[in-house]
Amino acid sequence: MFHDKAGYFFELFIGGLTKGSIYALIALGYTMVYGIIELINFAHGEIYMIGAFTALITAAALTAFGVTHPLVLVSVSGITAVVYASAYGYTLEKVAYKPLRNAPRLSPLISAIGMSIFLQNFVLLAQTSNYIPFPNLIPPLPFLEPVSHIMGTVDFIILCTTAVIMILLTFLIRKTRIGTAMRATAQDKTMARLLGIDVDRIISFTFITGSALAAVGGVMVGSKMGQINFYIGFIAGIKAFTAAVLGGIGSIPGAVLGGLILGWTESFGTGYLTSDYEDVFAFSLLVLILIFKPSGLLGRNTTPKV
Amino acid sequence: MIDTLLKSLRTALWFMFLTFPILAVRIDSLKNAVTVRWPAVIILGAVIFLISVLWHTAGLVKRSWFFRFDGFKQFIQRLPDQDALSPFMIRTTLGAAAVFMISLPFFASSYQTNVMINALLYVMLGLGLNIVVGLAGLLDLGYVAFYAVGAYLYALLNLHLGIGFWIALPMGAALAAFFGILLGIPVLRLKGDYLAIVTLGFGEIIRLILENWDRVFKGPSGISHISRPSLFGIGIMESSVHHAIIYMYYIVVVLVLSTFFFVSRLKHSRIGRALLALKEDEIACQAMGIDKMKTKLTAFALGATWAGMAGVIFAAKTTFINPASFTFMESAIILSIVVIGGMGSIPGVVLGAFFLVLLPEYFRELGDYRMLVFGGAMILVMVFKPRGLLENTKPTVTYVSQQTGPDTP
Incomplete structure (x- = not known):
């Protein structure tokens, strides 16, 4: 009896961890963009959706051409998804946000919502409104067999990939030249420009990085859920945004922490209470945390200057 | 001119690349067949090219109706302001x-x-x-x-x-x-x-x-x-x-x-x-x-x-x-x-x-x-129009010259 309970707990724990790491991947894109230009990029969820679609289309095309080796399939479709999502992120910024750099704060938000509607309908029209089955790209790993009821292969891959990406991202931001430039731009755009940093390039780079992370998230969600449609980006976007705010928007460890907390809340909430109110748990937690910590868990607490 | 054309061509090619997988590739998941719809991508490329050329040459898009809209905007904005328009105009419009x-x-x-x-x-x-x-x-x-x-x-x-x-x-x-x-x-x-x-x-x-x-x-x-x-x-x-x-x-x-x-x-x-x-x-x-x-x-x-x-x-x-x-x-x-x-x-x-x-x-x-x-x-x-179609005017005082009548704010 006890063992069953513990097993159930671990199942929920791992489920929450997987879900949370995907939220974290998408939330990173939000938080990085917000950190630099203080804009809620509402179309970020659509980038994630486009990443998933590109991977699916590439995999299908490869299969049709007779490529069946799983490793080739996974890597080629994954890389294509990342490249395309980055290209979309870059173009998105150039088209919808760059002309609005000096506009009132709400204007880019509206063009972001417009972009989100546009991209959703673009995919809807060009592809289909139905759910499309996402190919099972990853073959089951034999050594996970004994624990497969708790952690499947896809979960394992998701966790590993997320961990690797987090480490790479931390390295990128802390140690490299462009990472230093990104942090400088986030702190003070004018000063960064005076020091010879090409701020526009840094902003583009941030969008590209964030979009690439979202695409990785998209591919992994597709593999886990087994189906995608044009609307998946919207919900995921809102959840990831919640995660980003929960951790303190603009803070990179905050986004990861927020994502994980959100994942666990949903997983345990649905597992122990009721599955109808999955999203209610997420949002109630957000409201509670923000009431007690108005700038998120790891957000900078700025005191207003007079 | 050549420069503009090249620029437009680049933009068009970029968007063709961007939209290619989603717009052109259709998957039939039942038969596991893939069809490529080239015409859609080519049409899109042509349209983007045209828009881009227009944009760069005459600034046509930029200076057209959106900017001439300002006259209408000022007209509307003055409506709640009793002094700016003649009462006759207000009454006619509202009527x-x-x-x-x-x-x-x-x-x-x-x-x-x-x-x-x-x-x-x-x-x-x-x-x-x-x-x-x-x-x-x-x-x-x-x-x-x-x-x-x-x-x-x-x-x-x-x-x-x-x-x-x-x-x-x-x-x-x-x-x-x-x-x-x-x-x-x-x-x-x-x-x-x-x-x-x-x-x-x-x-x-x-x-x-x-x-x-x-x-x-x-x-x-x-x-x-x-x-x-x-x-x-x-x-x-x-x-x-x-x-x-x-x-x-x-x-x-x-x-x-x-x-x-x-x-x-x-x-x-x-x-x-x-x-x-x-x-x-x-x-x-x-x-x-x-x-x-x-x-x-x-x-x-x-x-x-x-x-x-x-x-x-x-x-x-x-x-x-x-x-x-x-x-x-x-x-x-x-x-x-x-x-x-x-x-x-x-x-x-x-x-x-x-x-x-x-x-x-x-x-x-x-x-x-x-x-x-x-x-x-x-x-x-x-x-x-980053500030919206009809920008909100903050309360302003207009200097009214004795000779020429009301100035535009």
């Missing part, structure tokens, strides 16, 4: 608008009238949200929650107790205001985007409760057979849908007019000025003795009141509601009305509502493409 609004149901079809009711409903919602976002500067992404509160209050009261529209209307307004305060209290300390996400969460929580608490709210299938409004207690309108729509239309016109009156008075009232001041600088505001908490809660409550009323009207108009009408997208559309119209500007909100409601409605011939056009139009308006 023409009034005649049009009053006579509309006589020459338009039921469908057209219905569309107009819808547009006016959004004018009301926009004006309500304008108090919160435009005047007080509090970004509310869950405004639709209050709309839902009003709609469900009427639906449930009507279903269980048989309460009519006219009693439910003030009740809906009051309950929504209560919910506004309920939301307002916990979020008082939050700023900017934190406030935005909490309001968004609040809106989603309300919708999810409506969807999942089947016993009370009937779940996703919603509540149907809600009574239409009665005339002096007589339900004669049940007999003919056409008459019911016309009656509804006049109710909405009257309510929108009163909203108009209220909001324009509010803007220059003590509360309105306090809200505007709060938006500019909270600390300075408190130093001047404005109670931040009370003022913010007033803004939330006032904004919610209108959403609640609009909700009751919505339920009475469609006679059927379900949670699908109260999604985040709805909040986003209402917010877009406020921002696209021009934040804080009352004529702007009206124009924004007509733009966003009538555009998808009259472009039904575009079929599936209308939402694509809609999203694109939102981006275009913001890129060309």
Whole structure:
């Protein structure tokens, strides 16, 4: 009896961890963009959706051409998804946000919502409104067999990939030249420009990085859920945004922490209470945390200057 | 010239590359076959190329109607200002608008009238949200929650107790205001985007409760057979849908007019000025003795009141509601009305509502493409008119020269 309970707990724990790491991947894109230009990029969820679609289309095309080796399939479709999502992120910024750099704060938000509607309908029209089955790209790993009821292969891959990406991202931001430039731009755009940093390039780079992370998230969600449609980006976007705010928007460890907390809340909430109110748990937690910590868990607490 | 062509070619090729997998590759998952639709990509490339050439050569797009629009904009903006235009002009314009609004149901079809009711409903919602976002500067992404509160209050009261529209209307307004305060209290300390996400969460929580608490709210299938409004207690309108729509239309016109009156008075009232001041600088505001908490809660409550009323009207108009009408997208559309119209500007909100409601409605011939056009139009308006179609003018004093008469501000 006890063992069953513990097993159930671990199942929920791992489920929450997987879900949370995907939220974290998408939330990173939000938080990085917000950190630099203080804009809620509402179309970020659509980038994630486009990443998933590109991977699916590439995999299908490869299969049709007779490529069946799983490793080739996974890597080629994954890389294509990342490249395309980055290209979309870059173009998105150039088209919808760059002309609005000096506009009132709400204007880019509206063009972001417009972009989100546009991209959703673009995919809807060009592809289909139905759910499309996402190919099972990853073959089951034999050594996970004994624990497969708790952690499947896809979960394992998701966790590993997320961990690797987090480490790479931390390295990128802390140690490299462009990472230093990104942090400088986030702190003070004018000063960064005076020091010879090409701020526009840094902003583009941030969008590209964030979009690439979202695409990785998209591919992994597709593999886990087994189906995608044009609307998946919207919900995921809102959840990831919640995660980003929960951790303190603009803070990179905050986004990861927020994502994980959100994942666990949903997983345990649905597992122990009721599955109808999955999203209610997420949002109630957000409201509670923000009431007690108005700038998120790891957000900078700025005191207003007079 | 060559340079322009090369630039355009590059843009076109980039977009062809970008859209290639999603636009051109079609997968038949049953037969595992892949077809490539080259024409779609080539047409897209050609269109992008043309637009790009036009853009770079003449600046044609940039200098066309959007900028000539300014004359019209100034004309509209002066309407509420009694001194700027001759009384004759104001009377003629307002008179023409009034005649049009009053006579509309006589020459338009039921469908057209219905569309107009819808547009006016959004004018009301926009004006309500304008108090919160435009005047007080509090970004509310869950405004639709209050709309839902009003709609469900009427639906449930009507279903269980048989309460009519006219009693439910003030009740809906009051309950929504209560919910506004309920939301307002916990979020008082939050700023900017934190406030935005909490309001968004609040809106989603309300919708999810409506969807999942089947016993009370009937779940996703919603509540149907809600009574239409009665005339002096007589339900004669049940007999003919056409008459019911016309009656509804006049109710909405009257309510929108009163909203108009209220909001324009509010803007220059003590509360309105306090809200505007709060938006500019909270600390300075408190130093001047404005109670931040009370003022913010007033803004939330006032904004919610209108959403609640609009909700009751919505339920009475469609006679059927379900949670699908109260999604985040709805909040986003209402917010877009406020921002696209021009934040804080009352004529702007009206124009924004007509733009966003009538555009998808009259472009039904575009079929599936209308939402694509809609999203694109939102981006275009913001890129060309970042401050909205009718920019809100701050109170300004105009120097009037003795010789030449009034100057343009």
